[in-house]
Amino acid sequence: MGCTALSLRTFPLLVLITATWLLIFVGSYVIFKIIVPLPEIYPGFLGQILTEIIKVALSGVMTFLWLYAMWKLRNFYVHRRLLSRSEDE
């Protein structure tokens, strides 16, 4: 019984670790396989610079989305499991 309670206690954190692991895969795939190989918007030096800026910006957005997803998962966990209970529980 005690052992089961301990296992259940770890379960949401295991889910959080798995979600983070999957987000690393998805995030890195989108950045390196979709954003980085994007073709130049238009030919020439300016086009090349603009394309690189867009790639960096999109990668930045991806990183932000990853952190945001982590933040939401953390908040969900904290509010559902930590702050919803009283001191006496």
Added chain:
Amino acid sequence: MLPINLTIVALLSFAIPFIATLILTPLLIKTLTKRGGLVQDYHKANKPLVPKPGGPAIIISLLLGEAVVYLATGSTGVLALLLVTGIAGAIGLIDDIYTLSGALKPALLILGSLPILLLDAYSFHPEFPLFGAVRLSIIYPLILLIAIPVTSNTVNTIDVLNGVVSGFIIIISIPLMFAMLLKGETTIALATLPIIASSLAFYVFHRFPSKIFPGDSGSLTLGALYGGLAIVGGVEVVGIVALLPAILNSFFFLSSVRRFVEHRKIKQRPTKLLEGDRLAASRNGSAPVTLVRMLLADGPLTEQQVAREIFKLAAFSSLLAVITAILTWGVPL
């Protein structure tokens, strides 16, 4: 099968740091106790005094182990790891003596990244599972500069309960070594043995009830070497995955306090001590969110039980790291 000379190097690079830690740690316990280098163990009702820091024993044994691998192989990568260990150890010792600020500590630890960068002991083609290597010729050296401060501080933040940091490092170093062997990085895989050996021997004294604490010199050095091994061995993604429980702990903490701050300066504690030496989560909304606090969300546990739960998380992330290694370099035959 390893050639005989590599087998001897493997044995020595494990045995020497293991024995060195077993000899040096009791000496350090005696010396620190005699000279008053003691701190309270806050997670016990009677607040026993525990010698701190045990870092010097860890640092010396790691340097000895890495020196064995370097002398046997002459690898530049191992030389870089020796220097990373020395620099991070020195910064950790300064921190143990003078208590560096939460911002200065990571800034100084950038120095720990320099040997890898200056000795060119890295590849800017990190390998990812399923889609392989990517070229990061410009951004990788910049990431490398912050990698050692990040890993050392991340491991430092998990040093919260008796035996946790030493046990955690033992568990998460195994997938790192597995990935290097899978990749064919035998030399750097050998350089992983000292960190496992030293942590294993230190765990004997650090486990509940602790006879010594590693201090920042111990935990920062272990974290810096772990990060260095992942970079020099070219198994960065595997290293990150295995370290996930500690990364999440840092993320929870930083996203709740919203600044780089020395943990001793946090007024609201994430946990509180109950009767019977049980730990409970603080329900105060302004207390920092940590891994331990989250593990205690469902009710109080003893310190040993919390440590066991953290080891379970480390074992799980290590399993994911092994899967990551197999997805990256194929199934071992």
